[in-house]
Amino acid sequence: MATQHDIALTNALTGIPGPLPPSGVIHVAFPHANRFTIVGNHLAQHDGLSLTAIGIGVHIQSLPAGAQVGIKALTARFAEGETTIAAALRELETHGYLHRTRARLANGRVITRTVFCNQPGAVLRGGVVPVVGPAVRSTAPAPTLVREHVRVPEPTAVLEPRPMAETTSVPEPVPVPEPMPVREPIPVPEPVPVPEAPHAPVRLPPRTAPTQPRRPLPHPQALTPELRQAASALLADLRRHAEELVLSEEAVEELVPGVTAWLERDATTDAIRRALTADLPKPLKHPARLLRHRLTALLPPPLPGVHDLAQPRRASVTPFQTCDGCERAFRSHDPGHCRDCRAQYWEAA
Template sequence: MATQHDIALTNALTGIPGPLPPSGVIHVAFPHANRFTIVGNHLAQHDGLSLTAIGIGVYIQSLPAGSQVGIKALAARFAEGETTIAAALRELETHGYLHRTRARLTNGRVVTRTVFCNQPDALLRERAMAPTRVAVPPMRTVEPAAPVSVAQAPVSAAAQAPMPVAAPVPVAAAPMSVAAAPMMTPAVPEPAPVPEEKPPPVRVPSRIAPKPPRRPLPQPRELTPELHRTASALLADLRRHAPELVLSEDDVEELTPGAAAWLERGAHPDAIRRALTTELPQPPKYPAKIVRHRLAVLLPPPLPGAQELAPARRTPVTPFQTCEGCDRAFRSPDPGHCRDCRARYWEAA
């Protein structure tokens, strides 16, 4: 069967007019006679929809009216979960392809009414080009009088009765004859349609949050030869304690400054080893990336010096004393009299 398909495909490629592209997709297209759906490129190549949303939109467009397109029905039909399908339906709803409303039936049951529009832009254009209807108050019109000649027969009494006259109409500058002066009604210009402003396209944020930038590998203040040798030996010895952490020579050379920064901050080699080998993912696909991440994220702070660990000096507080003259409390290092009593004694002296 595979050989027959290959032969048929080769024959179809030879029938394509023009030179074939050197790379990329090559279309072998046959016209559909039945069971096909017309899908616009605005949906199939939408740059704001995810691949799941585009696929679900094409699937819903191919279904007949009345088909079930809820989250449960789509999850039972496809391998994607309900969370993924719900997010895709929200994307289609944001871009105008899908409209979901709650409606109450005559029996009191509340159902979800789903409407799928294959061209949201065309719907917005039709709404914008629809003329806005403006209510114009009706105007009274008077039929123009018949032309009257000079030699006309006498008019009857009924015809001489007063007739209702319309609002005054501005008279033209040129004189008009009696026969050519019918009463005219000013024409009301038809209001121009007001185009509806098209809302700006809404970009649906990606369901995958952007990853934060990777922390740089810590660097020691001074990488001495002795510190370099100890750090490289520590990294090369990791596979003895965790067989999964097999690092190459290039990895050890690249990660040595990070381990040297730990040693420079007073971390014990056993503590570094436990931090790098405890609770590893199984199986670890990229051991060097795991070690680099832990060296950068779990870096301990520098050890505090003697000045930081020294107890803070307390500010001496002046004690309270009781005045020997008025028994008032006042602050003073030595007992005696308060300020007012001292002033009185000085005045008396």
């Protein structure tokens, strides 16, 4: 089969008139009889559109009128994701190929009306009647306005009676058909020019809040074999107290450092079990994620030492004394005179 295919391709290349180019693509073109779409080079070779936008534009132009061309429909049809397809549609909308407007129906429902224009430049220049419907699939010239003729019944000729005495022959009157009325051509409204977007559309920030990074699982200062054994036994025993907390061996090994951090902070096994099994959601889809969150968010602080719980020692207060000279109160450990009286005595001396 491969040899026959090569021979057929060689024969097709031989039939191409003129010399073949030394490099680059060689076109072997056969005329299409059906199922084809005419695409302009302004779209297929557009230097401002991405390859994805050009491909989606050609695909939309080949679809019949009424086909679904939304982001969900294109995502289900192609392998690209919603973000890539949405960006390509915005590119087509920026360059005038695609127009999306919101319209309200008679029943109050709001829909998105999508209009694809195969020649945005012709719409801006005006004077071209757009064809509404599926893509044009022939190379016929532009339609011209044809006046519609109305067929009117031909009038019947009425013959007058001839007198009997006359012998000469009188020619019969020939009926003359009346001119057929012609309808006036219906004026076609000129298309409203669509101005090009002066700049790229503004991308609004997402409405959802940014996702906060997940806090790391707490780890103990020293992971001893005794703490590891106690933490593994506590995690494996949780399904006896709550049927939903069935953990795999991999999940137990992942959560062991968090439980050992609780045990290192002198938390009892009963306290850890109550914190992990109380008020479980119904239904519980991911028990390991829930336990990881509780071990991280509910981690208790280390127990304070004996010196931390002792009452702080109050600073000693200097008592009041009565001055022997002016009898004013002043603070001093020894009785005597105040500062002013001592200064007067020093000056007198």
